[in-house]
Amino acid sequence: MVPYSLPIIGHTIPYIIDAGKFLAECRKKYGDPFSIYVFGNVVTYAGHKTSFEIYKEHDIFDHDSILAETLIFPLAFKKAKGFDNLRFLANAVHEQISEKVKVFLPRMHKEIKRGIDLYIGDCKEPKVFNNLGNTTISVMVRPMCNIIIGEEACQFEELVTSITTLLRQLGVLPLIPQVLSLIYPKLQLKAISLFLKFVWNPIDKPKKLFIKLMKPIVKERIFQKEKLGNKYIMKDDLMEYYLIKSDSAPNNVNDVNDEYMEYLFEQMTIAFFAAFFTTVKVVTEAIYEYGGRPELWKDIYEEQLMVYNQKNGNLTIDDVHKMVKLDGLVKESLRQSFPKGDSYTFNTGATIPKGRKVAVYAADSHFNPEYFENPEMFQPNRYLTLNSDGSVLNYTSAAKLEKYYVPFGAGKHACPGRILAVTELKLCLHELILKYHIKTKSGKVDPRWKLSDFWLAPITDLVFENRKN
Numbered sequence: 001m002v003p004y005s006l007p008i009i010g011h012t013i014p015y016i017i018d019a020g021k022f023l024a025e026c027r028k029k030y031g032d033p034f035s036i037y038v039f040g041n042v043v044t045y046a047g048h049k050t051s052f053e054i055y056k057e058h059d060i061f062d063h064d065s066i067l068a069e070t071l072i073f074p075l076a077f078k079k080a081k082g083f084d085n086l087r088f089l090a091n092a093v094h095e096q097i098s099e100k101v102k103v104f105l106p107r108m109h110k111e112i113k114r115g116i117d118l119y120i121g122d123c124k125e126p127k128v129f130n131n132l133g134n135t136t137i138s139v140m141v142r143p144m145c146n147i148i149i150g151e152e153a154c155q156f157e158e159l160v161t162s163i164t165t166l167l168r169q170l171g172v173l174p175l176i177p178q179v180l181s182l183i184y185p186k187l188q189l190k191a192i193s194l195f196l197k198f199v200w201n202p203i204d205k206p207k208k209l210f211i212k213l214m215k216p217i218v219k220e221r222i223f224q225k226e227k228l229g230n231k232y233i234m235k236d237d238l239m240e241y242y243l244i245k246s247d248s249a250p251n252n253v254n255d256v257n258d259e260y261m262e263y264l265f266e267q268m269t270i271a272f273f274a275a276f277f278t279t280v281k282v283v284t285e286a287i288y289e290y291g292g293r294p295e296l297w298k299d300i301y302e303e304q305l306m307v308y309n310q311k312n313g314n315l316t317i318d319d320v321h322k323m324v325k326l327d328g329l330v331k332e333s334l335r336q337s338f339p340k341g342d343s344y345t346f347n348t349g350a351t352i353p354k355g356r357k358v359a360v361y362a363a364d365s366h367f368n369p370e371y372f373e374n375p376e377m378f379q380p381n382r383y384l385t386l387n388s389d390g391s392v393l394n395y396t397s398a399a400k401l402e403k404y405y406v407p408f409g410a411g412k413h414a415c416p417g418r419i420l421a422v423t424e425l426k427l428c429l430h431e432l433i434l435k436y437h438i439k440t441k442s443g444k445v446d447p448r449w450k451l452s453d454f455w456l457a458p459i460t461d462l463v464f465e466n467r468k469n
């Protein structure tokens with residue numbers, strides 16, 4: 001345990017001021033793992049020597065309850081009790097999404113192009129975006145709606161807008177001050193729960209709209225399933241998996257009542273949450289990294305142009321795999337995106353008590369010179385091996401799990417949406433880079449926005465201008 005002098009407060013103050021710096025100092029001085037006392041809780045941080053034990057020993061480290069504590073908005077739900085259904089969601093993403101990325105690709109691509117046209121649009125004159133995260137939320141909601149609740153849902157502009165507003169509002173909740181936990185460890189959760197119940201409930205409005213617009217569609221699907229029996233072919237979206245494979249799936253059209261639709265909406269919102277914010281965060285960070293590094297522009301743009309010209313823009317998954325330089329941009333953004341993370345004895349000999357909150361301190365791997373040469377430098381080409389003629393010999397994709405590259409976790413609970421996420425990130429960046437010159441107004445990479453261990457894309461000016469050619 002890292003020593004501290006102030007009771008109750010413990011290490012909370014240096015952690016709030018600059019978590020990245022504080023954790024790095026603790027790791028250097030106190031080894032791996034180390035434990036600190038923040039917001040009324042002792043948290044053990046596992047560095048590069050011990051973090052894979054956490055991924056491997058998933059029965060000892062209660063993965064689901066830690067997630068439930070972090071993602072607090074299901075406290076406002078009536079039917080779905082928090083993350084009780086996380087295992088089902090993980091299976092659904094594996095079977096219904098990851099294995100069908102090829103099928104989703106043209107749909108995602110179409111929605112991303114439409115989102116870019118709608119929310120970034122024509123930049124004949126340079127257009128300045130001073131909080132790009134707000135715009136990427138709107139762009140990325142469309143492909144996510146298509147994959148999660150289906151193609152039909154995307155035709156309802158009102159529903160897409162309402163889900164965008166909901167996600168924007170839910171994204172703010174984790175910012176409710178953790179300081180409340182200093183008074184009593186569960187106070188933050190209690191305060192948010194009461195706040196959502198009695199003061200502000202952003203969920204009711206989109207829920208009513210979802211029920212009104214989607215109920216006839218769900219009824220029709222269940223009717224077809226009843227009619228066709230074994231001959232029924234499942235639709236390609238996540239919602240269908242819930243309609244067909246879940247224990248709570250409707251047996252017949254009469255089961256599709258408001259109560260069931262409310263449950264379905266809550267499950268879909270949880271899926272949106274798992275899939276959405278991480279993807280939006282990384283795409284926004286990658287655009288800032290690109291915009292602030294003119295040395296990357298030529299190579300990456302030429303690769304996009306070559307891939308586009310080969311198929312006249314009608315991309316398949318093989319074309320996305322050809323975007324290896326762009327993949328490096330995504331992978332490097334992911335590596336630098338997350339500054340951290342029973343009685344159990346780690347390999348290193350340290351023992352922690354049962355029930356201890358454990359976080360993976362990813363920076364200890366991601367910024368470790370043993371695994372990444374000059375780790376502080378942003379070098380998208382570090383994952384590429386080139387032949388002497390400049391062609392690509394091999395590369396390791398941003399979606400590939402590696403022992404010391406863990407933005408998607410590892411082991412049994414590694415992110416099942418990672419292939420979809422990386423494909424979607426590349427499609428979005430491909431379209432933006434082909435269409436616009438993008439640069440930061442400052443001419444350099446602006447610092448990220450930091451709130452203790454929460455790092456987000458910078459909130460600074462980015463300039464978009466149509467490419468002339």
Ligand code: HEM
Nearest residue numbers: 089090274275278279282407408409410413414415417421
């Ligand atoms: C850049 C985008 C994304 C990042 C960085 C990311 C990262 C992660 C991480 C770190 C975990 C925890 C892994 C662990 O504890 O070992 C996770 C879990 C999960 N992610 Fe993602 N994710 C992304 C996108 C997505 C997408 C697009 C989906 C769905 C389509 C998704 C669905 C899930 C689910 C269901 C889990 C829980 C898995 C389990 O508990 O077994 N994620 N993700």
